[in-house]
Amino acid sequence: NAGVTQTPKFQVLKTGQSMTLQCAQDMNHEYMSWYRQDPGMGLRLIHYSVGAGITDQGEVPNGYNVSRSTTEDFPLRLLSAAPSQTSVYFCASSYGGDYGYTFGSGTRLTVV
Amino acid sequence: QKEVEQDPGPLSVPEGAIVSLNCTYSNSAFQYFMWYRQYSRKGPELLMYTYSSGNKEDGRFTAQVDKSSKYISLFIRDSQPSDSATYLCAMSAGSSASKIIFGSGTRLSIRP
Numbered sequence: 001n002a003g004v005t006q007t008p009k010f011q012v013l014k015t016g017q018s019m020t021l022q023c024a025q026d027m028n029h030e031y032m033s034w035y036r037q038d039p040g041m042g043l044r045l046i047h048y049s050v051g052a053g054i055t056d057q058g059e060v061p062n063g064y065n066v067s068r069s070t071t072e073d074f075p076l077r078l079l080s081a082a083p084s085q086t087s088v089y090f091c092a093s094s095y096g097g098d099y100g101y102t103f104g105s106g107t108r109l110t111v112v
Numbered sequence: 113q114k115e116v117e118q119d120p121g122p123l124s125v126p127e128g129a130i131v132s133l134n135c136t137y138s139n140s141a142f143q144y145f146m147w148y149r150q151y152s153r154k155g156p157e158l159l160m161y162t163y164s165s166g167n168k169e170d171g172r173f174t175a176q177v178d179k180s181s182k183y184i185s186l187f188i189r190d191s192q193p194s195d196s197a198t199y200l201c202a203m204s205a206g207s208s209a210s211k212i213i214f215g216s217g218t219r220l221s222i223r224p
Contacts, residue, residue, distance in 0.1 A: 004155075033212070040120060042200060042216035043156070058211060090155055100146050100202075101212065103155035 002026050006091050006104035013081040013111045021076040021107050023091030031094040032074040033058070033101065034066065036087040043090065049074055081111045115139050118201055118215030126223050131188040135201035135215045138182065142213075143206040145177050147186045150198045150217065159199075160186065191222045 007022045025032065033048040035058075045058030047066040055066050063085060065077040074093075078085060088108050092101035118135045125131055133147075143164055148156035160175040162168045162184075168175045174187040184203075188195055201215040 035214075040216060042116075042118070043202075043214040045211055045213070048211060092155075099144075100148075100158040100161050103157065105155050106153075 004091055004093055004102055004104035006089075006107050008107060009105065010108050011110070013078070013109065015081060015083060015111060017081050019078050019081065021078075021089055021091075021109075023074045023076065023104060024072050025074075025091075025093040025102070026072065027093060027095075027102065028071060029093035029095055029102070030071065031096060031101075032068065033092050034064070034074070034076045035090045035092065036060065036085075037090060037106075038087050046076065046089075078109075083111050085109065086111045113138060114216075115213050116201065116203060116215040119218055120216055122219040122221060124221045124223060125191060127191060127193060129191050129222075131191050131195070131220060131222075133186040133188075133199050133201075133218050133220070135184050135203075136182055137184075137203060139203075139205065139213075140179075140182065141205040142203040144204045144212075145175070145184050146202040146212070147173075147175055148200040148202060148214075150200060152197075156200055193222045193224050196220060196222045 004025045030051045034046040035043040049055045049068040091104045094101045116137045145162045147160040149159045150156040165179045172189045176185040198217040200217040204212045
């Protein structure tokens with residue numbers, strides 16, 4: 001039972017490049033979310049999903065896209081990377097959005 | 113004004129002391145309250161979960177919710193150096209598609 005798996009763990013991008021952060025969970029959770037964590041800002045919600053085929057925006061969605069074609073996977077796409085997107089990104093999943101999330105180990109992204 | 117406010121610390125206490133961590137919030141619709149612990153360079157892990165007002169105890173940890181004051185607390189008894197981490201409060205309104213909003217976290221250090 002791997003829980004929530006995020007890849008890659010580290011990534012350096014140049015401004016303007018695009019990339020996809022991968023997230024997979026093996027707990028059959030319906031709810032999945034992407035957060036970014038910046039110093040002094042806590043965790044801010046980017047996008048979330050309440051099931052396959054259903055996604056919605058969080059607090060800071062600009063510059064990011066998501067899709068949810070299966071229960072297990074919830075990739076986060078950066079369309080055109082900017083230095084402001086330098087952050088630690090966490091994927092999380094839950095049986096129900098109100099019952100607390102299980103988090104992955106994070107992806108540390110630097111945009112230069 | 114942020115929906116959830118949390119003193120960032122850092123907070124340093126001697127081993128064995130009782131630790132009190134707190135959050136205030138502005139959204140009276142919040143019904144589900146959580147505390148997460150995050151070790152350095154790791155993902156957050158769910159520590160305590162409570163619904164509505166009242167207390168919940170789990171070993172050395174006690175969570176309190178006072179909805180009338182919009183104030184939640186986490187108490188750690190007999191604190192250990194292994195409790196040194198960042199503690200994040202989180203809460204949600206409790207709808208089927210609810211979003212969990214996090215505080216910015218309090219950095220705690222337990223001195224041996």
